Amino acid sequence: MIQPRTLKGFRDYLPGAMMPREELVNTARKVYRSYGFAPIDTPTLEYAEILLGKGSDETDRQMFRFQDQGNRDVGMRFDLTVPLARFAAQHIGTLGTPFKRYHIATVWRGEAPQRGRYREFMQCDFDTIGTKSLVADIETALVIHDLMLAIGFESFTVRVNNRQVLSGLLEKLDLAEKSTEILRALDKLAKIGPEKVAAEMQEAAGASAEQAAQVLKLAEIGGSSDEILSALDKLIAGSEKGETGVGQLRELTQATAAAGVPADRLQIDVSIARGLDYYTGTIFETFLGELPEIGSVCSGGRYNDLASLYTNQELPGIGASLGLDRLLAAMEELGKLEQRTTPAEVFLPYFDAQSLQSYLKIAAQLRGAGFNVELYPEAKKLGQQLKYADRRGFKVAIVAGDRELAENNCQLKDLKSGDSQTVSLANGAAELITAISEILRDSA
Amino acid sequence: MIQPRTLKGFRDYLPGAMMPREELVNTARKVYRSYGFAPIDTPTLEYAEILLGKGSDETDRQMFRFQDQGNRDVGMRFDLTVPLARFAAQHIGTLGTPFKRYHIATVWRGEAPQRGRYREFMQCDFDTIGTKSLVADIETALVIHDLMLAIGFESFTVRVNNRQVLSGLLEKLDLAEKSTEILRALDKLAKIGPEKVAAEMQEAAGASAEQAAQVLKLAEIGGSSDEILSALDKLIAGSEKGETGVGQLRELTQATAAAGVPADRLQIDVSIARGLDYYTGTIFETFLGELPEIGSVCSGGRYNDLASLYTNQELPGIGASLGLDRLLAAMEELGKLEQRTTPAEVFLPYFDAQSLQSYLKIAAQLRGAGFNVELYPEAKKLGQQLKYADRRGFKVAIVAGDRELAENNCQLKDLKSGDSQTVSLANGAAELITAISEILRDSA
Numbered sequence: 054m055i056q057p058r059t060l061k062g063f064r065d066y067l068p069g070a071m072m073p074r075e076e077l078v079n080t081a082r083k084v085y086r087s088y089g090f091a092p093i094d095t096p097t098l099e100y101a102e103i104l105l106g107k108g109s110d111e112t113d114r115q116m117f118r119f120q121d122q123g124n125r126d127v128g129m130r131f132d133l134t135v136p137l138a139r140f141a142a143q144h145i146g147t148l149g150t151p152f153k154r155y156h157i158a159t160v161w162r163g164e165a166p167q168r169g170r171y172r173e174f175m176q177c178d179f180d181t182i183g184t185k186s187l188v189a190d191i192e193t194a195l196v197i198h199d200l201m202l203a204i205g206f207e208s209f210t211v212r213v214n215n216r217q218v219l220s221g222l223l224e225k226l227d228l229a230e231k232s233t234e235i236l237r238a239l240d241k242l243a244k245i246g247p248e249k250v251a252a253e254m255q256e257a258a259g260a261s262a263e264q265a266a267q268v269l270k271l272a273e274i275g276g277s278s279d280e281i282l283s284a285l286d287k288l289i290a291g292s293e294k295g296e297t298g299v300g301q302l303r304e305l306t307q308a309t310a311a312a313g314v315p316a317d318r319l320q321i322d323v324s325i326a327r328g329l330d331y332y333t334g335t336i337f338e339t340f341l342g343e344l345p346e347i348g349s350v351c352s353g354g355r356y357n358d359l360a361s362l363y364t365n366q367e368l369p370g371i372g373a374s375l376g377l378d379r380l381l382a383a384m385e386e387l388g389k390l391e392q393r394t395t396p397a398e399v400f401l402p403y404f405d406a407q408s409l410q411s412y413l414k415i416a417a418q419l420r421g422a423g424f425n426v427e428l429y430p431e432a433k434k435l436g437q438q439l440k441y442a443d444r445r446g447f448k449v450a451i452v453a454g455d456r457e458l459a460e461n462n463c464q465l466k467d468l469k470s471g472d473s474q475t476v477s478l479a480n481g482a483a484e485l486i487t488a489i490s491e492i493l494r495d496s497a
Numbered sequence: 498m499i500q501p502r503t504l505k506g507f508r509d510y511l512p513g514a515m516m517p518r519e520e521l522v523n524t525a526r527k528v529y530r531s532y533g534f535a536p537i538d539t540p541t542l543e544y545a546e547i548l549l550g551k552g553s554d555e556t557d558r559q560m561f562r563f564q565d566q567g568n569r570d571v572g573m574r575f576d577l578t579v580p581l582a583r584f585a586a587q588h589i590g591t592l593g594t595p596f597k598r599y600h601i602a603t604v605w606r607g608e609a610p611q612r613g614r615y616r617e618f619m620q621c622d623f624d625t626i627g628t629k630s631l632v633a634d635i636e637t638a639l640v641i642h643d644l645m646l647a648i649g650f651e652s653f654t655v656r657v658n659n660r661q662v663l664s665g666l667l668e669k670l671d672l673a674e675k676s677t678e679i680l681r682a683l684d685k686l687a688k689i690g691p692e693k694v695a696a697e698m699q700e701a702a703g704a705s706a707e708q709a710a711q712v713l714k715l716a717e718i719g720g721s722s723d724e725i726l727s728a729l730d731k732l733i734a735g736s737e738k739g740e741t742g743v744g745q746l747r748e749l750t751q752a753t754a755a756a757g758v759p760a761d762r763l764q765i766d767v768s769i770a771r772g773l774d775y776y777t778g779t780i781f782e783t784f785l786g787e788l789p790e791i792g793s794v795c796s797g798g799r800y801n802d803l804a805s806l807y808t809n810q811e812l813p814g815i816g817a818s819l820g821l822d823r824l825l826a827a828m829e830e831l832g833k834l835e836q837r838t839t840p841a842e843v844f845l846p847y848f849d850a851q852s853l854q855s856y857l858k859i860a861a862q863l864r865g866a867g868f869n870v871e872l873y874p875e876a877k878k879l880g881q882q883l884k885y886a887d888r889r890g891f892k893v894a895i896v897a898g899d900r901e902l903a904e905n906n907c908q909l910k911d912l913k914s915g916d917s918q919t920v921s922l923a924n925g926a927a928e929l930i931t932a933i934s935e936i937l938r939d940s941a
Contacts (some may be wrong), residue, residue: 055547057587057807059540060571065584067592068535075526075536082519087864089841089871091512092519096503096617097541097573097603098561103499117542119563122607127504129541140509143501148511148838149888151874159541163566173540181874188853188874195857199864311854312861363501394592397533409632410755413639417756420531420643427533430595430625430632444593 062163062172068394073381074175077204078157081177081375084200085155088192090179093154095136101126107135107362115162129161133178133374141182142363150183150368169382180372182359187301189371190335190355191308197339197351197373198314204380205389208342209350212322215302216332216354218285219323221295222271226264234258235268236326242272243324272324278306281321301335333357337373344383350376393446397425398493400447400468402439405455406432415451415463418482424489442468449492451485453478467492506607506616512838517825518619521648522601525621525819528644529599532636534623537598539580545570551579551806559606573605577622577818585626586807594627594812613826624816626803631745633815634779634799635752641783641795641817642758648824649833652786653794656766659746660776660798662729663767665739666715670708678702679712680770686716687768716768722750725765745779777801781817788827794820837890841869842937844891844912846883849899850876859895859907862926868933886912893936895929897922911936 059065066074082092098121105113108131117129130136133156145152157177164170179196181189194211201209219236223229238253247269254265274284282303289295302321309319327336334355341350353373360368384390401416403409416426427447429438435452442450452473453463465476465488477484503509510518526536542565549557552575561573574580577600589596601621608614623640625633638655645653663680667673682697691713698709718728726747733739746765753763771780778799785794797817804812828834845860847853860870871891873882879896886894896917897907909920909932921928 054809055807057547057583057804058544059587060542060544060565060569061567063540063542065540065588066536066538067588068537068598071536071538074538086840087869089839089869091839092510092515093512094510094515094518096507096509097605098504098507098617100502100504103501115566117563117565119561121504121561122559123505125504139501143503144509144511149885153871154512161541173542184874186874188847188872191853191857192872192874195861308854308857312857360501363499365498395533395535396530403632409635410752413635413752413756417639425531425533427597428632428636430628430630430636441593 060172062166062170064171064173068396069392072393072396073384073390074377077377077380078175078177080203081157081200082155084196084203085179087199088153088196090153090155090181090196093140093156094158095130095133095140095156097129097159098127099130099136099139101128103139103363104128104130104135107138108132112162115164117161117163130158131162132160133158133176137178137180137182138360139363141368142360142366145183145364145366145368151189152182153180154182155179169378171378175377177375177377178372179374180359180370182368182370185369187304187335190301191305191312193335193353193371193373194305194309194319194337195312195314197337198309198318200351200375201318201339205384206341209318210340210342211319211351212325212338212340212349213302213305213319214321214323214325214327214336215298215334216326216336217294217298217334218289218302219268219271219298219326221289221292221298222268224294225289225292226260226267228258228260228264228268231258231260235260239268239272239324239326242269247273274323278316278321281323282306285323298334305335327352327354331356335371341383341387343387347379347383347386348376350380350383352376391446395427395445395447397427398448399424399426399489400438400442400445400450401426401428402435402442402450402452403429403432404435404438404452405458408453408455408458411453411458415453415478415482415485419486419489422482422486424486448496449489465489465492467496469496504616506610506614508615508617512840513836516837516840517828517834518821521821521824522619522621524647525601525644526599528640528647529623531643532597532640534597534599534625534640537584537600538602539574539577539584539600541573541603542571543574543580543583545572547583547807548572548574548579551582552576555608556606559608561605561607574602575606576604577602577620581622581624581626582804583807585812586804586810589627589808589810589812595633596626597624598626599623613822615822619821621819621821622816623818624803624814626812626814629813631748631779634745635749635756637779637797637815637817638749638753638763638781639756639758641781642753642762644795644819645762645783649828650785653762654784654786655763655795656769656782656784656793657746657749657763658765658767658769658771658780659742659778660770660780661738661742661778662733662746663712663715663742663770665733665736665742666712668738669733669736670704670711672702672704672708672712675702675704679704683712683716683768683770686713691717718767722760722765725767726750729767742778749779771796771798775800779815785827787831791823791827791830792820794824794827796820835890839871839889839891841871842892843868843870843933844882844886844889844894845870845872846879846886846894846896847873847876848879848882848896849902852897852899852902855897855902859897859922859926859929863930863933866926866930868930892940893933909933909936911940913940 234257251265254260285299332354336354338349339351355371450466678701695709698704729743776798780798782793783795799815894910
């Protein structure tokens with residue numbers, strides 16, 4: 054006999070974990086589609102040369118890579134951005150631009166397993182490719198906003214910055230050559246504080262104390278969007294790049310406000326830098342009001358050229374990625390996940406052994422009305438069946454013995470309150486359908 | 498520069514191919530859930546020992562198998578049944594029985610690529626585990642029936658048989674030892690005809706001409722369900738196993754009829770055998786009325802013991818699998834697929850460069866009413882924008898220049914008929930929302 058087990062760093066999803074995951078993916082899909090993003094998929098396996106050297110040394114090392122049956126050197130995708138670049142280079146002639154796509158799919162990284170980190174996880178990306186227009190940036194902010202609301206969060210902040218603001222300042226300070234090191238130091242601001250960041254800027258980037266202070270002065274600008282924009286205007290004056298960046302931030306915040314996004318849900322935050330060289334304009338991070346310490350749950354930004362490794366065609370774009378695992382962890386911690394292991398609301402015990410056809414008919418009527426209904430398959434003792442229903446989290450049970458069925462009615466049991474009512478099954482179970490709707494509405 | 502290309506046998510899904518695929522998966526998910534099946538997922542990679550020797554020599558050979566970074570011998574799953582067996586053995590104590598799950602996921606087989614066959618494809622399975630009750634068989638038939646209707650097929654037949662009928666007959670004929678060879682021959686009946694099947698039964702299974710004729714007599718029983726059941730009663734009389742099988746077929750057809758399934762959509766077909774040793778009771782195949790030659794689009798059956806390789810606990814069950822690729826090919830051939838590459842119905846050209854905020858507001862209002870809306874990101878010439886809309890398959894376009902916006906109205910253009918109408922934007926765009934709904938309803 055073989056021991057049933059999963060590989061280290063991999064996991065099974067039981068229904069209780071899979072249902073909220075499916076719902077989250079469905080919500081993301083709906084919001085993406087509402088803005089005209091279309092789905093794509095790409096193969097799990099790519100030629101290794103497509104994937105190698107596109108992320109970091111670390112992603113190369115972590116890649117699941119092997120020789121296939123035809124001795125091709127292949128790898129499993131470690132993100133959805135590299136496959137998108139290959140895909141866009143290959144198909145952009147057919148697709149045309151602007152091209153708006155979402156891609157929700159599994160990726161693999163052989164990293165050392167640790168709490169909350171797995172070797173197989175899902176990414177949930179959307180991007181607009183082939184346009185430099187700031188409208189795409191504005192819509193990206195709106196998608197993130199709508200997405201957080203649709204998932205069920207009231208309190209959250211999309212933090213927005215523009216890389217050109219910082220680039221402009223670094224140019225002004227003659228630090229443009231050292232931007233990678235400066236950004237890397239700046240990214241640690243929330244973690245290690247301004248003094249240590251200043252020290253790192255001086256050590257790693259060779260900045261003077263005065264230069265480091267200027268960069269930190271930028272990062273520490275706070276207040277309302279208007280206040281931040283005024284402060285930036287002054288700090289950045291004279292740098293064309295910086296002024297462009299501030300102008301874009303101004304237009305973006307005005308447009309999202311006009312589209313109905315409240316000021317507390319979209320804030321300029323000049324301290325966010327989002328890693329190294331990839332982003333070139335608008336950048337986003339998103340924090341939960343009730344759980345900011347979990348980190349950004351939706352991040353992204355604008356890039357100049359997606360696919361320069363595979364094509365000469367310039368493909369500028371902007372996109373973001375929803376952090377599914379992080380969000381699910383947050384929702385669990387905040388008690389926002391239902392503790393159920395069935396997608397059905399209605400439980401129909403197989404109470405009277407002779408009445409199967411009646412049960413099948415009731416179940417069909419309720420499904421026709423849009424309910425999910427599970428009929429227990431065996432005529433076991435009612436108590437045993439109801440215990441099963443309780444454990445799985447059904448909302449109501451329909452108890453109908455031969456006596457009830459002879460009178461064309463049933464007992465409708467609210468499994469939360471324990472209340473029971475006698476309901477008629479006449480007229481296509483119309484009364485039952487209404488009564489179930491009421492219980493479900495009250496419990497929602 | 499690296500040539501952007503996919504591996505042989507793998508494919509990209511562009512939006513036009515991905516959208517119907519997503520819709521089909523969503524439909525399957527909805528129907529499965531309506532019967533209380535819950536989603537699960539398992540890892541792509543399993544220990545090779547979990548996967549090896551579970552299918553055939555062929556699946557072993559076709560498996561993508563390699564050493565991971567920790568020198569573990571791992572493989573990519575080639576179906577969803579073997580992972581389900583491992584999963585059930587590992588978790589059934591937590592899950593409890595009966596356990597109803599669906600699993601919609603990608604699998605990999607390194608077979609020689611040929612037309613319509615890929616090395617990466619999706620399976621879409623549902624199973625009820627841990628009960629021998631025929632209610633689960635009946636519900637499996639009902640799920641398949643509801644699924645075909647929900648996908649949009651009116652004309653189809655679920656063909657049902659019971660392996661015990663044939664086993665009973667083979668016992669009666671003293672051919673029980675040779676059932677594998679007999680079944681293998683019988684499976685070819687539709688392809689090669691009765692004479693060649695009889696010859697193969699004699700050659701491969703050592704059956705006499707008379708025995709082969711008896712088996713073929715069974716397979717050739719036709720007519721209505723009642724006629725078939727009467728004929729089977731006679732042929733099988735005296736075999737306990739055979740009588741059980743006929744009894745189950747009778748109960749299943751009566752129950753599905755009572756649940757509202759028309760007789761032409763569920764028929765007994767004693768000629769279907771579904772491969773070799775795995776199935777032990779009810780078996781299903783499903784054929785499209787307009788395209789039967791494409792083969793079964795949803796198949797499955799009952800098995801005695803799912804996971805005997807991984808656990809001592811007996812886990813009987815029944816399930817079936819929707820053939821997504823085959824169905825999509827059929828839908829394409831039958832002209833049932835919409836030729837669109839956008840999930841949005843409404844196209845909003847960025848007509849007047851100064852009016853971005855108005856467009857963002859209109860788009861938000863329409864999204865709030867449930868429409869999917871794409872705003873073009875650049876203020877290009879209107880003709881160019883409308884050409885883009887045409888190519889993607891939007892249904893309506895909203896044209897609003899500065900003059901229209903000043904009067905708080907817009908032109909609503911039906912992109913199919915070419916008709917335009919002037920519509921007010923007052924009251925949260927109420928008139929526009931109604932007018933779009935009407936056009937979409939008429940075009941559906």
